[in-house]
Amino acid sequence: MLSIEKVEDLDTPxxxxxxxxxxxxxxxxxxxCNEAGLALRPHIKTHKMVGFARAQMDAGAVGINCQKIGExxxxxxxxxxxxLITFNILGADKLKRLRRLAARVSRxxxxxDSTVTVTGLSEAFADAERPLDVxxxxxxxxxxxxxxxxxxxxxxxxxxxxxPGLRFAGLMTYPAVGGAPDAARFMREAVDRLAxxxxxxxxxxxxxSPDMSGAARLGVFTEYRAGTYIYNDRSLVERGACGWQDCAxxxxxxxxxxxxxxxAVIDAGSKSLTSDLxxxxxxxxxxxxxxxxxxxxSEEHGVLHHGPADSYRIGQRILVxxxxxxxxxxxxxxxxxxxxxxxxxxxxxxxxxxxx
Amino acid sequence: MLSIEKVEDLDTPxxxxxxxxxxxxxxxxxxxCNEAGLALRPHIKTHKMVGFARAQMDAGAVGINCQKIGExxxxxxxxxxxxLITFNILGADKLKRLRRLAARVSRxxxxxDSTVTVTGLSEAFADAERPLDVxxxxxxxxxxxxxxxxxxxxxxxxxxxxxPGLRFAGLMTYPAVGGAPDAARFMREAVDRLAxxxxxxxxxxxxxSPDMSGAARLGVFTEYRAGTYIYNDRSLVERGACGWQDCAxxxxxxxxxxxxxxxAVIDAGSKSLTSDLxxxxxxxxxxxxxxxxxxxxSEEHGVLHHGPADSYRIGQRILVxxxxxxxxxxxxxxxxxxxxxxxxxxxxxxxxxxxx
Numbered sequence: 001m002l003s004i005e006k007v008e009d010l011d012t013p014x015x016x017x018x019x020x021x022x023x024x025x026x027x028x029x030x031x032x033c034n035e036a037g038l039a040l041r042p043h044i045k046t047h048k049m050v051g052f053a054r055a056q057m058d059a060g061a062v063g064i065n066c067q068k069i070g071e072x073x074x075x076x077x078x079x080x081x082x083x084l085i086t087f088n089i090l091g092a093d094k095l096k097r098l099r100r101l102a103a104r105v106s107r108x109x110x111x112x113d114s115t116v117t118v119t120g121l122s123e124a125f126a127d128a129e130r131p132l133d134v135x136x137x138x139x140x141x142x143x144x145x146x147x148x149x150x151x152x153x154x155x156x157x158x159x160x161x162x163x164p165g166l167r168f169a170g171l172m173t174y175p176a177v178g179g180a181p182d183a184a185r186f187m188r189e190a191v192d193r194l195a196x197x198x199x200x201x202x203x204x205x206x207x208x209s210p211d212m213s214g215a216a217r218l219g220v221f222t223e224y225r226a227g228t229y230i231y232n233d234r235s236l237v238e239r240g241a242c243g244w245q246d247c248a249x250x251x252x253x254x255x256x257x258x259x260x261x262x263x264a265v266i267d268a269g270s271k272s273l274t275s276d277l278x279x280x281x282x283x284x285x286x287x288x289x290x291x292x293x294x295x296x297x298s299e300e301h302g303v304l305h306h307g308p309a310d311s312y313r314i315g316q317r318i319l320v321x322x323x324x325x326x327x328x329x330x331x332x333x334x335x336x337x338x339x340x341x342x343x344x345x346x347x348x349x350x351x352x353x354x355x356x
Numbered sequence: 357m358l359s360i361e362k363v364e365d366l367d368t369p370x371x372x373x374x375x376x377x378x379x380x381x382x383x384x385x386x387x388x389c390n391e392a393g394l395a396l397r398p399h400i401k402t403h404k405m406v407g408f409a410r411a412q413m414d415a416g417a418v419g420i421n422c423q424k425i426g427e428x429x430x431x432x433x434x435x436x437x438x439x440l441i442t443f444n445i446l447g448a449d450k451l452k453r454l455r456r457l458a459a460r461v462s463r464x465x466x467x468x469d470s471t472v473t474v475t476g477l478s479e480a481f482a483d484a485e486r487p488l489d490v491x492x493x494x495x496x497x498x499x500x501x502x503x504x505x506x507x508x509x510x511x512x513x514x515x516x517x518x519x520p521g522l523r524f525a526g527l528m529t530y531p532a533v534g535g536a537p538d539a540a541r542f543m544r545e546a547v548d549r550l551a552x553x554x555x556x557x558x559x560x561x562x563x564x565s566p567d568m569s570g571a572a573r574l575g576v577f578t579e580y581r582a583g584t585y586i587y588n589d590r591s592l593v594e595r596g597a598c599g600w601q602d603c604a605x606x607x608x609x610x611x612x613x614x615x616x617x618x619x620a621v622i623d624a625g626s627k628s629l630t631s632d633l634x635x636x637x638x639x640x641x642x643x644x645x646x647x648x649x650x651x652x653x654s655e656e657h658g659v660l661h662h663g664p665a666d667s668y669r670i671g672q673r674i675l676v677x678x679x680x681x682x683x684x685x686x687x688x689x690x691x692x693x694x695x696x697x698x699x700x701x702x703x704x705x706x707x708x709x710x711x712x
Contacts, residue, residue, distance in 0.1 A: 011449045011712050045655060067656045087623070087656065088612040090671050093367045113613050116670040144657055145613040145621050256444040257469050257501040265501050267443070271686050272711060275631040299401060299682055300423045300443065301500055314472040315446050326655055330627050330687075333709050353689050353709075355628060356367050 001245045002287060004252070006338055008317040012254040013268040015328065015335045016319070016344065021248035022047075022230050023055060029229050030059040036217075041065045041084060043207065043227030046326045048351035049335075050078030052230060063107065065207070065225045069097050070354025072108075078350065081106040084205075086137070086172060086225070088117040088145065094356070095124035102132060109133035111172050113146050118159055118166065125165030133169035134160045135203065138190065140183035141176040150190035157199055170203030170222075177239075180211045184218035191220060209236060233325035234285045235278040249335075250287060250319035251328060253302065255312045264304040264312040268320060270297040272331060276324035286310075287319040294320065357601045358643060360608070363692060363700050364673040368610040369624040371684065371691045372675070372700065377604035378403075378586050379411060385585050386415040392573075397421045397440060399563065399583030402682045404707035405691075406434030408586060419463065421563070421581045425453050426710025428464075434706065437461040440561075442493070442528060442581070444473040444501065450712070451480035458488055465489035467528050469502050474515055474522065481521030489525035490516045491559065494546065496539035497532040506546035513555055526559030526578075533595075536567045540574035547576060565592060589681035590641045591634040605691075606643060606675035607684060609658065611668045620660040620668040624676060626653040628687060632680035642666075643675040650676065 007016045026042075033040040042056040043065040053064050053075055063082030066072040072083045082105065089098050089110050102108040102125070112118050112134050125132045136153045139146030147153045153171060161168040171190055175183035187204050194201045207225030209232075228235075231249040232242045253268035273284050275297060283294040283302065291307035302320075306312070322328045329335065330352055336344040363372045382398075389396040398412040399421040409420050409431055419438030422428040428439045438461065445454050445466050458464040458481070468474050468490050481488045492512045495502030503509045509527060517524040527546055531539035543560050550557045563581030565588075584591075587605040588598045609624035629640050631653060639650040639658065647663035658676075662668070678684045685691065686708055692700040 011447070013711055088670075090610055090612055091367070113615060114670055117612075139615050143619070143652075144615075144654065144659055146615055148616055254446055256446055256473075259469060259495050259500075259502055260504055263499070267712075270630070270632060270683055274626070275633070275683075276626060277631070296499075298500065299686075303500055314444075314470055327626055327631075330655075331709070332711060353687070355369055355688060356623075 002247055002250050002319060004287070004317060004319050007252055007336060007344055010252055010336055010344065012252050012317065013272040014252050015249055015332050016252050016338060017231065017249045017335050018338050020340045021246065022052065025230050025232060025246060025248060026056055026059050029226060030061065033224055034060060038221060039223040041205070041223055041225045042230065043067070043225050044071060044075060044351070046227035046230055047329060048349050049347065050075060050080070050350050051347065053078065053080050056230070062223070068354050068356060069094055069101065070356055071351045072101055073097070074351040074354060076101060076105050083107070084109045086111045086174070088112055088114070090117060090120055095120055099124050099128065102128065102130070107133065109135060109169050111135045111137040112156070112160070113137040115156065115159055118156065118163055122163035122165050128165050131165055131167040134166050135170045135172040135205065136160070138171055138173045138186060140173045140186040141179040142174055143176070144174065146173065150186055150193055153190040154193040154197060154199070157194055158197060161199060168199060170201050170205060172205040174207050175211065177208065177211065180206065180218055184220050188220045209241065228325060231325045234321050234323045235280060237321070238280060244285070244287070244321065247321045249325050249329065250321055251284070253318055253320055255314055255316045255318065258312060258314055262305055262307070264306060266302045266304065266318065267300065268302050269300045271299045272328070273297060273302060273320060273322050274324065274327045274331065276327050278324050280323055284320040284322045287321055358603055358606050358675060360643070360673060360675050362694055363608055366608055366692055366700065368608050368673065369628045370608050371605055371688050372608050372694060373587070373605045373691055374694050376696045377602065378408065381586050381588060381602060381604060382412055382415050385582060386417065389580055390416060394577060395579040397561070397579055397581045398586065399423070399581050400427060400431060400707070402583035402586055403685060404705050405703065406431060406436070406706050407703065409434065409436050412586070418579070424710050424712060425450055425457065426712055427707045428457055429453070430707040430710060432457060432461050438463045440465045442467045442530070444468055444470070446473060446476055451476055455480050455484065458484065458486070463489065465491060465525050467491045467493040468512070468516070469493040471512070471515055474512065474519055478519035478521050484521050487521055487523040490522050491526045491528040491561065492516070494527055494529045494542055496529045496542040497535040498530055499532070500530065502529065506542055506549055509546040510549040510553060513550055514553060517555060524555060526557050526561060528561040530563050531567065533564065533567065536562065536574055540576050544576045565597065584681060587681045590677050590679045591636065593677070594636060600641070600643070600677065603677045605681050605685065606677055607640070609674055609676055611670055611672045611674065614668060614670055618661055618663070620662060622658040622660065622674065623656065624658050625656045627655045628684070629653060629658060629676065629678050630680065630683045630687065632683050634680050636679055640676040640678045643677055
């Protein structure tokens with residue numbers, strides 16, 4: 001359990017990470033994927049730290065997943081050298097950066113869901129030493145990016161395979177929460193169609209921490225991308241994916257006001273916790289509280305309402321398990337890493353703010 | 357009107373600010389406050405830039421408002437020297453920083469709503485060369501921090517006035533939206549009570565961009581704090597406080613996918629636009645669109661649904677007026693400032709990430 005004892009003298013608000021819990025979370029999902037015969041490709045958007053990306057690789061990951069070229073550049077600087085960017089990369093600036101990035105890692109892959117994206121990638125890589133790996137992104141129900149049918153997936157794969165400078169590297173989806181079975185049906189049909197036109201599909205990649213335990217049973221997937229599992233958060237606890245004891249990151253805050261009975265105000269607001277709800281009520285969980293809700297946030301204040309089972313004093317430190325940890329770590333340039341038995345150590349959130 | 361023409365070659369996502377619109381917004385509220393006989397103390401949390409803070413002072417502001425010591429430190433580095441921090445400052449680290457900050461500006465003031473806060477401030481400033489100005493924060497209906505009654509305000513003011521190292525400097529409130537009349541009644545009674553015990557109340561400070569045009573008529577207030585007015589945003593347009601042509605900041609994004617009819621996906625998600633809704637539907641306004649809604653955000657994607665009146669192409673740049681501009685500027689280390697007639701100039705968001 002993330003403990004407040006070793007961190008309660010730190011200035012607030014700040015993020016504190018229990019290294020032992022994070023490493024145990026890395027180990028647990030890696031073991032699960034190993035047993036299930038799934039390659040694990042952790043999404044570094046959650047932690048944005050080279051150190052944790054290396055720990056994920058050391059545990060047995062096949063490579064890492066990024067969402068932005070900027071994230072991938074920071075990870076490449078840190079020695080990570082098998083990187084999938086699950087994004088349609090468009091525009092001259094980004095294509096130049098992608099080309100430079102490809103030249104300094106062992107393997108770079110991206111996703112595409114249109115011929116516009118594929119054409120841009122091909123023009124940028126036509127004279128490259130090695131082809132760029134491109135996976136077809138499939139919308140299997142989440143309603144975000146992706147081709148809409150297995151037939152379209154097969155057609156775009158053929159375009160990629162015929163494009164100078166590119167190699168068709170597989171299929172990728174980010175399923176709707178609970179939508180892994182639908183995603184599996186879509187992917188199975190697409191793989192069959194690809195086989196029918198003589199195209200090998202080396203990777204079928206799925207993802208999302210909420211569904212991570214069910215994907216293996218669905219057969220067709222070869223790779224799993226998950227991000228949140230390294231820290232976990234309130235949304236995963238509330239969905240039953242883990243317990244509070246598995247939450248590695250908390251926002252340390254100070255009670256700065258007790259203006260009225262049942263109300264406490266902390267120095268962490270939407271610029272520390274974000275307004276992400278992910279379908280939940282309230283803006284985070286106060287660790288160890290019995291009957292407290294974070295009912296509203298302004299930018300630098302969080303308002304707690306509590307029942308008689310909880311009490312607070314002005315100046316007291318509390319730990320908040322955020323609703324959505326990935327957006328929280330992106331707000332802090334630095335974090336405090338609590339080593340087993342040791343003092344908190346200040347570490348940089350290396351790829352924070354890499355917006356493009 | 358914020359124009360996409362001069363910025364559409366920039367890499368995305370990024371924030372672009374039309375300097376002429378921002379300066380006109382500064383001028384308009386300053387003129388309003390001048391006519392109304394209200395001192396204006398702009399809240400720099402919205403822009404976090406020394407340059408705009410100076411522009412606000414040059415226009416006639418009496419000083420600036422910060423929410424964090426870190427913001428105030430950056431502003432003091434930039435030469436701003438009359439600073440009010442509207443926050444209960446607690447804890448040894450912060451009190452030391454506050455003392456150092458006070459020594460290098462002409463005037464520093466903070467707010468307090470409890471004797472715990474006042475005691476800490478007094479201990480930190482008891483041997484200071486100049487007393488620290490402390491205003492009593494009053495909860496006039498917003499349900500955040502603040503003493504609950506005019507009587508409590510008067511009592512705490514007396515404690516401040518009797519505390520070594522401190523000077524009672526007035527009353528402060530952040531009213532509920534639309535709650536300025538309630539705030540005025542509370543403050544009037546508190547001022548009367550203070551007079552009754554022989555305490556002068558030099559400042560009665562209120563704030564909030566949504567209500568900025570009505571405060572002057574209520575008589576009791578001497579000072580107005582507003583932040584969002586410099587850029588404006590969708591929340592202020594929807595509340596009728598301004599028009600789209602008054603919005604100075606937009607998030608420039610690229611359409612990266614057109615996966616299905618009526619759906620477009622952009623490269624700006626919750627890590628660029630935030631999930632702040634402020635009571636609205638959707639996550640921002642696409643400038644110039646007739647029938648487009650930003651229906652969902654993931655971290656690096658925004659999903660747009662649109663009717664036949666709008667059309668998009670992959671690679672197209674769009675400008676999004678965010679729901680809440682103050683949390684958006686806090687996500688970007690840099691912004692592009694578009695000067696009248698000139699090229700966009702890259703500027704730092706000086707106090708971004710000053711969490712404590």
